[in-house]
Amino acid sequence: MDAENEQQAAPAETGGVQQRAGLSRRAVIGWAGAGVAIGAAGVGTVAAATMGSDTPAAAAQSQDVPFWGEHQSGISTPVQDRLHFAAFDVITEDRDALVKMLKEWTKAAASITGGREVGGGAVGVVPQSPPDDTGEALGLPASRLTLTIGFGPTLFEKDGQDRFGLKAKRPEALVDLPKFKGDRLEANRSGGDICIQACADDPQVAVHAIRNLARIGMGVVNVRWSQLGFGKTSSTTPDSQTPRNLMGFKDGTHNIAGTDADGLGKHVWVAPGDGQDWMTGGSYLVARRIRMTIETWDRASLQDQEDTFGRTKIEGAPYGKQKERDAPDLAAMPATSHVRLAHPDSNDGLMILRRGYSFTDGTDGLGRLDAGLFFLAYQRDTRKAFVPLQTKLAASDKLNEYITHVGSAHFACPPGVRKPGEWWGQTLFG
Numbered sequence: 001m002d003a004e005n006e007q008q009a010a011p012a013e014t015g016g017v018q019q020r021a022g023l024s025r026r027a028v029i030g031w032a033g034a035g036v037a038i039g040a041a042g043v044g045t046v047a048a049a050t051m052g053s054d055t056p057a058a059a060a061q062s063q064d065v066p067f068w069g070e071h072q073s074g075i076s077t078p079v080q081d082r083l084h085f086a087a088f089d090v091i092t093e094d095r096d097a098l099v100k101m102l103k104e105w106t107k108a109a110a111s112i113t114g115g116r117e118v119g120g121g122a123v124g125v126v127p128q129s130p131p132d133d134t135g136e137a138l139g140l141p142a143s144r145l146t147l148t149i150g151f152g153p154t155l156f157e158k159d160g161q162d163r164f165g166l167k168a169k170r171p172e173a174l175v176d177l178p179k180f181k182g183d184r185l186e187a188n189r190s191g192g193d194i195c196i197q198a199c200a201d202d203p204q205v206a207v208h209a210i211r212n213l214a215r216i217g218m219g220v221v222n223v224r225w226s227q228l229g230f231g232k233t234s235s236t237t238p239d240s241q242t243p244r245n246l247m248g249f250k251d252g253t254h255n256i257a258g259t260d261a262d263g264l265g266k267h268v269w270v271a272p273g274d275g276q277d278w279m280t281g282g283s284y285l286v287a288r289r290i291r292m293t294i295e296t297w298d299r300a301s302l303q304d305q306e307d308t309f310g311r312t313k314i315e316g317a318p319y320g321k322q323k324e325r326d327a328p329d330l331a332a333m334p335a336t337s338h339v340r341l342a343h344p345d346s347n348d349g350l351m352i353l354r355r356g357y358s359f360t361d362g363t364d365g366l367g368r369l370d371a372g373l374f375f376l377a378y379q380r381d382t383r384k385a386f387v388p389l390q391t392k393l394a395a396s397d398k399l400n401e402y403i404t405h406v407g408s409a410h411f412a413c414p415p416g417v418r419k420p421g422e423w424w425g426q427t428l429f430g
C-alpha cells in the first residue's frame with residue numbers, strides 16, 4: 001500500500017478515528033451543528049454515519065456499494081435510479097500525468113462511493129485554496145453510488161498512431177463499432193478516450209461524483225460529452241418490479257441477473273484466455289444514445305405498439321402467454337418484433353447485460369421532445385454480442401419506425417480494484 005492510500009484506509013484500521021481526508025459527508029454536517037439533519041434523515045447513529053463504509057453495519061446503513069472487488073461495481077450491481085455518464089478526451093501526451101490522475105481518481109472514487117468527501121473535504125485545508133470537494137453532496141448518504149471506468153479505442157491509438165505506448169495492449173474485442181443501418185451519429189455525442197458511469201439513487205450524488213472527477217482531471221482530461229439518465233430501463237434483479245421505458249413498456253424482463261454467476265461468467269466477464277490478460281475480470285461496454293420519436297409513437301395504436309415488441313403493454317406478457325415471466329413462444333410474435341429478433345433463441349444463445357436509462361433533454365427546436373433511451377450494455381466480447389445483434393436489429397426491427405441511434409461509444413472496462421493501494425487502470429498501465 002502506498003502512503004497516499006494508507007491514509008485513505010486509515011479509519012478502518014484505527015477503529016474509525018478519522019483524519020481530515022476521508023471524512024464522512026454526514027459527519028461534517030453533524031460537526032457543523034446540524035446533527036438534527038442526520039437524525040431526521042433516519043440514518044441511524046452518528047457513530048455509524050461517521051464511519052462511512054468501514055464496517056458492514058455502517059455500509060448497510062449508509063447505502064454503500066463496496067468499491068473494492070474482483071469486478072468493478074456498477075455492472076452486475078442492482079440498477080440504481082439515476083445515471084450521470086461522462087466520456088472524456090485525454091488532452092495530455094504525458095503518460096505519467098495520466099497515471100497520476102488515475103491514481104487520484106481511484107482515491108476519490110473510493111471516498112465518494114463510501115459517502116465520504118474528496119481529499120481534504122469541502123471546507124478545505126486552508127481558506128486561501130479552493131476546497132478539494134465541491135460540497136454539493138454534503139449531508140447526503142452514499143445513495144448506492146457506483147463509479148465504473150472504461151477505456152475507449154482512441155486511448156490506445158488515434159489515426160493509426162500509438163498513444164501512451166498502449167497500442168499493442170488494445171484488445172481485439174475493443175473494435176471500432178461499424179456504422180449500422182439507420183445510424184445518425186453525432187460526433188459530439190460519440191466516442192471518448194475514457195468513460196465514467198456514475199449510478200446512484202440520488203442524481204445529486206451521481207452529478208457530484210462526475211463533477212469532482214472532472215475537476216481532479218483538469219489539464220489531463222476534458223469532458224467530451226455527458227448524459228443524465230433517470231427511470232432505469234432495465235433490471236438485474238428479477239424479483240423486483242420491472243421498470244418501464246418512455247414507450248410505456250416493461251423493459252428488462254429478460255436480462256442477465258446480477259446474482260446469476262453462470263450467466264455473468266458466460267456472457268459478461270472477460271475470462272482468462274479471451275485476449276488481453278489485463279482485461280480478465282472486466283467487461284466491454286457499449287453506450288448508445290437512442291432517440292425516440294415519441295410524438296409518432298403516441299399516435300400509434302395499442303395493437304401496433306404491442307406488435308412492435310411482441311409483448312403486451314400492461315402486463316409485459318409475451319404474445320400467446322398470460323404473465324410477464326412466462327416463457328415466450330417466439331413463433332407467436334410478429335416476425336419483425338423487437339423481442340423475437342433479440343431473444344437468445346433467435347441468436348445462437350447470445351445475451352448481453354442491459355443497464356440503460358431514459359433521458360429527456362428538452363426539445364429539439366421543432367416542437368418535439370429530445371427523449372429516448374440511453375442504452376448501456378455489458379458483454380464479454382462485443383464482436384460476438386452487440387455487433388451481430390445490432391446488425392440484425394438495424395436491418396429489420398419494427399422498433400426502427402420509432403427510434404434513431406444518435407450517439408455511440410465503446411469502452412473496455414477493466415477488472416475491479418481489489419484493495420486500497422491498487423488503482424483504476426493498473427492492470428493496463430502497471
Ligand SMILES: C=CC1=C(C)c2cc3[nH]c(cc4nc(cc5[nH]c(cc1n2)c(C)c5CCC(=O)O)C(CCC(=O)O)=C4C)c(C)c3C=C
Pocket residue numbers: 245247249250251252253254255288290292309311338339342343344352372373375386389390393403
Ligand atoms: C442491440 C441490442 C438492443 C438494442 C439497441 C435495444 C434497444 C431498445 N430496446 C427497447 C425496449 C425493449 N427491449 C426489450 C428486450 C430486449 N432488447 C434487447 C436488445 C436491444 N434493445 C434484448 C437482448 C432484449 C431481450 C430479448 C429477450 O431475451 O426476450 C424489451 C422487452 C422486455 C425485456 O425483456 O426487457 C423492451 C420493451 C427500446 C425501447 C430500445 C431502444 C430505444
Ligand SMILES: [Fe+2]
Pocket residue numbers: 338342
Ligand atoms: Fe431492447
